[in-house]
Amino acid sequence: MKRVFFLAIGLSMVTSIMAQEKKLFTLDDLLPGGRTYFQHSVPEQAYYEWWGDELVKLDIQSVTRQNGDTLFTLNDINAILKAQGSSTASYLLTAEFPYADRSIVNVETGRGHALVDWVAKSVVQTWELPLDAENESFDNTSRCVAYTVNHNLKVLKSDGNVVDVSKDGCLDLVYGESVHRNEFGIDHGTFWSPSGKLLAFYKMDQSMVTTYPQVDISPRSAELVPDKYPMAGETSHKVTVGVFDIATGRIIYLDAGDPTDRYFTNIAWSPDDQFIYMIELNRDQNHAQLVRYNATTGKKDAVLFDEKNDKYVEPMHPIQFLPWDSNKFIYQTRKDGYLHIYLYDTTGKELKQLTKGTFEVINVLGFNTKDKTIIYTSNECNPLQQNSYAVDMKGKRTLLDEGSGWHTPRLSKSGGMLLDIWSSPEVCKKFDLRTIGKKMSTRNLLTSAEPWDAYQVPEMKVGTIKAADGVTDLYYRLVLPTNFDPTKKYPTVVYVYGGPHAHDVDASRHWGVRGWDIWMAQKGYVMFCLDNRGSENRGLAFEQATFRQLGVEEMKDQIKGVEFLKSLPYVDANRLGVHGWSFGGFMTTSLMTTYPDVFKVGVAGGPVIDWKYYEVMYGERYMDTPQTNPDGYQRTSLLNKAQNLKGKLLIIYGGNDDTCVPQHTLSFIRACIDADTYPDLFTYPGDGHNMMGTDRIHLHNKITQYFEDYLK
Amino acid sequence: MKRVFFLAIGLSMVTSIMAQEKKLFTLDDLLPGGRTYFQHSVPEQAYYEWWGDELVKLDIQSVTRQNGDTLFTLNDINAILKAQGSSTASYLLTAEFPYADRSIVNVETGRGHALVDWVAKSVVQTWELPLDAENESFDNTSRCVAYTVNHNLKVLKSDGNVVDVSKDGCLDLVYGESVHRNEFGIDHGTFWSPSGKLLAFYKMDQSMVTTYPQVDISPRSAELVPDKYPMAGETSHKVTVGVFDIATGRIIYLDAGDPTDRYFTNIAWSPDDQFIYMIELNRDQNHAQLVRYNATTGKKDAVLFDEKNDKYVEPMHPIQFLPWDSNKFIYQTRKDGYLHIYLYDTTGKELKQLTKGTFEVINVLGFNTKDKTIIYTSNECNPLQQNSYAVDMKGKRTLLDEGSGWHTPRLSKSGGMLLDIWSSPEVCKKFDLRTIGKKMSTRNLLTSAEPWDAYQVPEMKVGTIKAADGVTDLYYRLVLPTNFDPTKKYPTVVYVYGGPHAHDVDASRHWGVRGWDIWMAQKGYVMFCLDNRGSENRGLAFEQATFRQLGVEEMKDQIKGVEFLKSLPYVDANRLGVHGWSFGGFMTTSLMTTYPDVFKVGVAGGPVIDWKYYEVMYGERYMDTPQTNPDGYQRTSLLNKAQNLKGKLLIIYGGNDDTCVPQHTLSFIRACIDADTYPDLFTYPGDGHNMMGTDRIHLHNKITQYFEDYLK
DSSP, rough: OOOOOOOSSSOOSSSSSOTTTTTOOOOOOOOOOOOHHHHHHHHOOOOOEEEEEEEEEEEEEEETTTTTTTEHHHHHHHHHHHHHHHOOSSOOOTTTTTTTTOEEEEEEEEEEEEEEETTEEEEEEEEEEOTOOOEEEEEETTTTEEEETEEEEEEEESSEEEEESSSSSSSSESSSOOOOOGGOOOOOOOOOOSSSSSEEEEEEOTSSEEEEEEEOOOOSEEEEEEOOBBTTTTTEEEEEEEEEEETTEEEOOOOOOOOTEEEHHHHHHHHTSSSEEEEEEETTSSEEEEEEEEEEEEEEEEEEEEEEEEOOOOOOOEEETTTTEEEEEEEEETTSSSSSSEEEEEOOOOOEEOSSSSSOEEEEEEETTTEEEEEEEOOOOOOOOOOEEEEETTTTTEOOSOOSSOOOOOOOOTSSEEEEEOOOOOSSSSEEEEEESSEEEEEEEEEOOOGGBBBBBOEEEEEEEEOOTTTEEEEEEEEEEOOOOTOOOOEEEEEEEEOOOOOSSOSGGGGGGHHHHHHHTTTTTEEEEEOOTTSSSSHHHHHHHHTTTTTTTHHHHHHHHHHHTTTTTTTEEEEEEEEEEHHHHHHHHHHHSSSSTTTTTEEEEEEOOGGSSSSHHHHHHHHOOOOOHHHHHHHHGGTTTTOOOOOOEEEEETOOSSOOOOHHHHHHHHHHHHHOHHHHHEETTTOOOOOOHHHHHHHHHHHHHHHHHHOO | OOOOOOOOSSSSSSSSOOOHHHHHHHHHHHSSOOOOHHHHTOOOOOOEEETTTTEEESSSSEEEOTTEEEEEEEEHHHHHHTTOOOOOOOSSSBBBOTTTTSOOOEEEEEEEEEEEEEETTTTEEEEEEOTEEEEEOTTTTOOOOOEEETTTTEEOOTTTTEEEEEEBTTEEEEEOOOGGOOOOOOOOOOEEEEEEEEEEEEEEETTTTTTEHHHHHHSSSSSEEEEEBBBTTOOOOEEEEEEEEEETTTTEEEOOOTTTTEEEEEOOOOETEEEEEEEEEETTEEEEEEEETTTTTTTEEEEEEEEOSSOOOOOOOOOETTTTEEEEEEEOOOTTSSSSSEEEESOOOOOOOOSSSSSSEEEEEEEETTTTTEEEEEEESSSTEEEEEEEEEEOOOOSOOOOOOOEEOOOOTSSSSSEEEESSSSSSEEEEEEEEEEOOOOEEEEEEEOGGGOOOOOOOEEEEEEEESSSSSEEEEEEOOOOOTTTTTEEEEEEEEOOOOOOSSSSSGGGGHHHHHHHHHHHTTTEEEOOTTTTTTSOHHHTTTTTSSSHHHHHHHHHHHHHHHSSSSEEEEEEEEEEEEHHHHHHHHHHHHHTTTTTSSEEEEEEOGGGGGSSSHHHHHHHHTTOOHHHHHHHHHHGGGGOOOSSEEEEEETTTTSSSOHHHHHHHHHHHHHTOOOOEEEEEEEEOOOOOOOHHHHHHHHHHHHHHHOOO
16 A cells, blocks of 8 residues: 655744743643633634524624624523523523524523524423433434433433433443443434434443442542443443334334444434444454344344454444435445545445545535535645545545645535634634535634734744654654754653544644643753654554554654654753653653663653553454453563663552553552662542643643653 | 659760771661661571570570570471371471470461470370461460451360351451450450450441442452441441350350440450450540459449549550459559559459559569569660569569660569560660579570671760750650761751650660661761650650640640751751651641741651541540541641642552551642642552561652652
């Protein structure tokens, strides 16, 4: 497979010229959770919502049309609500317009919602869920609300009655929630049929899964918080899919056979409510099947096709039916090496590969029904970019924006218009309204001023180096110290993530720089970041280079980054540091213990220490099981490298991290004690995998201080 | 109450003159757990055992009489054992002589024991307990062995049969184990009657006690280890006392009434097996009663006397009957302000206060039946010393040693001889055999050479300063840096414990110096340690000065110590550190947050952070309950002082500390995060309240490095 990388922008210097009279940042200015973050770092925001094909602007007090007319005000809505004795709304910023052709708005009212017809001045429906309700899912058509309470699934019907879909829910038996630990693109557990008459839902039996004992220290006496956490190679949970009939109350379960060691993913309804499509994987994750079930009987109707891969397949996107042809759907797969859109018919026959090339489809936004095109984003322009495209049924692609930057657009109902929210290294933030079709046009709604213009912003550079394989281009971002003096030598910190499904360098505002990079640059550090092989958006081979040996190739690439750094005259090779979180914490600890003479100081957050402590779905995809890949687990386990630690390494973890459980960090600390090596440790009691709010500021002060103490 | 302090020795300089050719210590040389500790720090040892009134010397291969004759060899014993087909012994170092008048030795045989008659060349009895047996207690008379397995009490009879005293034992219901968390002098849970026919035992119902969730990270997936831990002011356990009749298998329970919020302590048998004496306290611990029960019926026979105190009473010693008069017993109490021995009769009448003065009885060793004296140790010579005394029934005290140093003697069967094991600042270690009586004599068995003579030992000084009350003398120990230069200014570290039932400075070898003090002195630190008010052996008022406000007066005294340090020209007042563990961790954290400008660096180990997280028995004795002393708990809680932290503070805790549970440290860390202050943290996963073995070396390297990084 040949692969040509584009490198258009990015090798030149960007960002503003330093001016001594400009302000210096505080850490609070730079990080989410900081008291001054929104004032000093976040570009001007605007809130828009599609009402069918009309884009309306949301404010606290009013909703405005594109022509400037006020559609309605908060007072209008509250007057209607009050007249019916209903709870009122406090703002319109979260208003939604569920019906393209009706003057109905969905507003938040305290703990509930109201559907208000602002023309008829009537309240269509209101609802308020119990305080402990979770996983709320409103269906426009039936106006029913599915939700869960204590692992049971309930449906609030439009007549106000509540139906218990399940009653035996508990920690061991979970209804209506996301399953398989949010892998395979799963992020919720209920799926309304197109008519809203049927509700598909996940049911997960995790009674056989080992309980990880989390401890809550906040009560009078510390309390156990049991968490079901299936570790790689261990017994996993069993998932089934039910279908609840709102009218009859009847529940059937899809007849998918023994769910042991199987993944039921990417649930999709046929447009006519008759069938449920599901992508089923074996535990080894190297064999997927698209399977169709009769939604009334639960019987298996057909296996449409299989997909296999020597390493793994990873279906992330449910099939989507063409709005103009209910016998055809699109399916996204990397079977040619890059994530692309394929057209299939309902017999399972592949009709056409619609997108093709050495780029990746990033997001399918929907369909333009008039032109019969699919609207999506991809990095076809440049691996660092995300741009909008339309592709027609013949595979003809049309770029929908200027071809620069990082775009996160939202498509109108019929697919004829895009609200394009985007930035680039040169563009702080833009809201553009674009019409799609033969006569494309763009109207700028808002161009946000750069809030950092008042500050001394350090110089940022992006470029490529060759990966350790000698051929692959890898993208790096380099941030020079504020008030950079090229004759000096600076301490240098590598920030690393390095794992799949993520990247750090892109062509968005400031090249996606992290606020902490700026903070460190201001303190006199060179900051470096490299997206190694294994990271996202670069194709299957790029990602799968790490298979069964997570960290090994990634580290080789990072060491290439270090070699590049050492070639820079202003980098002090004797003062190199490294920091990363999660997979990046694993990378940091791996680098400190595998290349102990390279980095003087490291800070690892919430690290994986041994993949056997990580969960089944993610862990086994990349590493297989400890039983089938003992060598790979042994070679990548940092428990076996504790004795190599020479530099200063601070490990930080959330006291209740339920992603990388505390056993990772604590086992490493134990291994270091046994090996007579000396890591440092900190924890954020009560926090999970990441620190939020003011804890995030504290965390970054802590990280910074460690480099200041030992690297500077 | 008047109190005169003695200060005889200690103000002068001691220890050897430095010689440059002498060796430097490694940390392994200085600390228990170090690989070279036994060779380089522990004086020559000898192992002796009383066989009635004859002292015999134990070696691996033989047991020797005082006249040099071999009593028997390991080969002799093993030949006898082999002839009977029994397991053999590997050494004789732990041999015991249970019968003064019989040629029977109790030897260890692998996992079991054997009673061997070396004259008759016969095996009297052998036994081997299950691998999971705990709390083994052998009775010489009946030759039965009481032990526990999984919280159940069992008795192995001399005929080899095992009787289950209980079968329903579990974490909630505990038989035959120590209760009340080892407070009130309790350290075991079974009590053989003098005849060995009856076995008194504790039974503890702790089903109502909150479970503290300890987590074991060593299994494949971390596991919960539930621990019953009653916190101050919370529901406590209920204890009863049973009596098991070996012959009949019958069990009765003492009819002590509702055990809720009561402590049953200091169990003692009457010499005739008829009665059990017990000291009973209320939960408030300010009212004790000596109560007698009929051991056959369990009925309460008499309340002999009451003891009350405005603050607390703390009975630590069971009554002991005079061997020559079974109607009289001795009782130890501090009711006159110092711990003294009183003579009572079995009607509960106080016959005489036998010891008296401004000193404390430290250990009652037993009785001299010929002279009818009680043999004990006290600090009558000097508050820093422990010396042996005899007191007769008229209260006449006789010093049994030379009146210097720290003595830990062992008394012969009839009380006529002492094996006196002792040291002093000038005496490394001596084993002296002393006869007691009108013709006292001493024969030196062994004088150990000082193993530190080969090393550069820093200069150590002891002296007094006035406590914060302006009148009380407090003892300090000062260790000067190795190769001290009085013209320099040195960083200085205060080591502190400061809690009750402990002292740091005494007149034992090297003034009781800690190995880590020597290590730090060698690294160029002045080391200081002060036994503040609240510590042991100085009388009740001295200890109770801290009542209901632990830490407050103790800190005032430590600040007096700092003032003294600042008066020394070679102490750098800008580089003061503090370190302590447990209560000393509480003191360290308290000092760092109460006097934030005094100490630049602190290392607190296993600290109490808020007394509400400490256990009922110890916590409420000194602090009452959070309900009855809310102000005291608030004022001493370090959660309320987290915002004051300015210096560098490292907190270290055992990951499974079940004394100061991790909730202490983690709650403080959380409070500091919330207050935007920056402590450091380390943990020893799997360790309890203290680090042992090589973990102890790692720990002290860690502590040292912290001072090296931030204080030097």
